């Protein structure tokens with residue numbers, strides 16, 4: 001049940017996030033576009049759900065026991081979710097992260113008491129990649145588990161049981177489409193599977209940033225990437241275990257500029273301060289909404305994910321020098 005009932009403990013603050021009708025995007029699409037406010041989770045991102053799901057699953061299997069340690073490789077948000085859940089349950093956290101992620105995420109992880117290991121950003125095939133480093137560290141640390149968010153399907157299960165069920169309830173069973181970008185793929189696969197189980201006609205679209213390989217995979221069956229993106233937390237180059245069997249009906253490729261434009265508009269016109277993956281998701285939701293309108297669906301309703309708070313990117317997305325250095329348009333109100 002979604003509402004303002006008292007929660008029995010802090011972990012119950014994860015999930016049951018609000019859903020908001022987005023005005024500008026709805027107008028642009030010509031139908032209702034809804035944003036699931038995942039920035040309202042205690043760790044301010046969608047990844048709190050996966051963190052809790054993975055930890056509860058490891059406990060249920062008997063892999064994680066009193067005083068144990070959780071090790072994970074992450075772009076940041078999963079680490080923040082794991083550190084919060086671990087603190088609440090008495091576990092230790094070790095996070096391995098590429099050193100090109102936002103300084104806010106690093107500072108947050110340190111502030112939460114996680115042990116932070118920074119590695120240079122490398123290709124997945126490199127043995128020093130943050131994912132492989134975290135697996136090795138977990139093997140070497142006594143009483144530790146490796147969360148393995150990319151290939152541990154407890155991640156997507158959190159979205160089947162949580163996010164999808166909540167969307168269905170919040171929209172009273174009237175939802176025509178859902179889309180979001182993929183990092184691990186847990187959100188798109190889990191929400192897609194969960195919604196299809198309620199109603200097989202709900203259209204599920206993957207929204208891919210440039211530089212990721214999933215758009216071409218779902219369009220042509222071949223993993224191929226073009227260009228690049230500065231969006232953190234999204235952009236996958238392989239079919240993770242979480243993505244296996246994801247019910248993707250259609251796909252869109254969205255540029256950073258288009259995503260940033262929606263980040264700017266949502267902030268200035270609707271008072272929402274978000275990260276870039278949310279802007280890319282909203283642009284994808286508009287594309288899906290238009291497609292559903294064109295296909296003759298009456299007043300379609302599309303939902304997407306507002307993944308994390310923009311406060312996590314003050315030194316990047318909301319910083320003039322950073323935007324200029326990346327060759328990206330500077331928000332009008334940051335120009336002088």
Ligand code: PMP
Nearest residue numbers: 077182183184185187233277307
């Ligand atoms: N946006 C942000 C900001 C994220 O940190 C993540 C997680 N990596 C995602 C989107 C994508 O979520 P998922 O891992 O479920 O695909």
